[in-house]
Amino acid sequence: MTPRVGVITFPGSLDDKDAARAVRLAGGESVSLWHADADLHSVDAVVLPGGFSYGDYLRCGAIAKFAPVMGKLVDAANGGLPVLGICNGFQVLTESHLLPGALTRNDHLHFICRDQKLRIENNSSMWTSDFEVGQEILIPLKNGEGGYVADEVTLDELEGEGRVIARYLELNPNGSRRDIAGITNERGNVVGIMPHPEHAVEKLTGPTTDGLGFFTSLLSSLVNNGKISA
Amino acid sequence: MAIVVVDVALKPEILDPQGRAIVGALGRVGLEGVSDVRQGKQFVLNIDGDVDEAKLAQINEIAATLLSNPVIEDFTVQVRP
Numbered sequence: 001m002t003p004r005v006g007v008i009t010f011p012g013s014l015d016d017k018d019a020a021r022a023v024r025l026a027g028g029e030s031v032s033l034w035h036a037d038a039d040l041h042s043v044d045a046v047v048l049p050g051g052f053s054y055g056d057y058l059r060c061g062a063i064a065k066f067a068p069v070m071g072k073l074v075d076a077a078n079g080g081l082p083v084l085g086i087c088n089g090f091q092v093l094t095e096s097h098l099l100p101g102a103l104t105r106n107d108h109l110h111f112i113c114r115d116q117k118l119r120i121e122n123n124s125s126m127w128t129s130d131f132e133v134g135q136e137i138l139i140p141l142k143n144g145e146g147g148y149v150a151d152e153v154t155l156d157e158l159e160g161e162g163r164v165i166a167r168y169l170e171l172n173p174n175g176s177r178r179d180i181a182g183i184t185n186e187r188g189n190v191v192g193i194m195p196h197p198e199h200a201v202e203k204l205t206g207p208t209t210d211g212l213g214f215f216t217s218l219l220s221s222l223v224n225n226g227k228i229s230a
Numbered sequence: 231m232a233i234v235v236v237d238v239a240l241k242p243e244i245l246d247p248q249g250r251a252i253v254g255a256l257g258r259v260g261l262e263g264v265s266d267v268r269q270g271k272q273f274v275l276n277i278d279g280d281v282d283e284a285k286l287a288q289i290n291e292i293a294a295t296l297l298s299n300p301v302i303e304d305f306t307v308q309v310r311p
Contacts, residue, residue, distance in 0.1 A: 058297070
């Protein structure tokens with residue numbers, strides 16, 4: 001059975017179509033989920049896409065966390081449902097307390113858009129299992145509020161438990177503490193990443209196809225967990 | 231009618247790049263001796279009727295969950311006389 005991966009569209013989401021396409025290229029079936037519909041339609045995993053949900057009003061992701069679909073998602077994620085938050089989706093995950101810390105204004109105040117080199121630090125999460133630890137990848141980054149912050153205790157905890165999944169290489173583009181580009185929860189089912197793997201899935205449009213690994217990892221993890229038969 | 235003011239500010243340990251840019255601008259417009267600026271947000275809530283204890287408690291709860299992010303921000307709630 002083909003895994004069904006939901007992609008939530010909020011008002012102001014931009015990258016939901018790209019995320020859905022990445023899911024399909026990896027071999028999954030994409031399912032459109034709507035912010036106002038408090039139903040996950042029995043999907044096997046969910047992607048929170050990039051963009052500017054609710055115009056980034058108040059704080060990035062702050063209003064999205066109260067969307068009807070999010071109540072269901074938070075419960076499902078706490079129950080083990082795989083969830084990937086990309087960029088604005090990462091901001092929604094921290095605002096919803098599914099991941100620790102917060103994303104703040106880039107330290108240099110500029111919106112940044114570049115192809116960013118990363119090092120994969122953890123391949124035990126459900127979204128990074130197809131990578132090698134130490135593998136270097138190149139995927140697009142585009143954000144104005146991508147500086148990852150958390151208190152020192154939380155940062156030490158993330159490092160100690162191996163929950164930093166990717167780190168910026170060569171240049172820290174936004175002032176993120178300890179060059180953190182992405183993190184996972186304790187269970188490894190919820191991952192947030194600031195750069196955009198869904199924009200690096202085809203040679204025609206991306207700098208590489210390195211981003212596809214996040215989506216194939218999910219499919220492998222679902223098979224290995226027995227959720228989906230191969 | 232009552233007015234309740236919620237002020238939200240970044241916690242002292244969180245870098246405020248906007249505040250830092252404002253320090254630079256203040257120097258350029260001739261205000262000397264400003265060592266630091268912290269930029270915050272103010273929400274002015276116009277409330278129908280009186281603000282009793284229960285209403286104030288509700289506003290405090292909402293200030294902590296919606297209007298501010300306790301990971302990076304502190305807030306104060308004041309009933310304006």
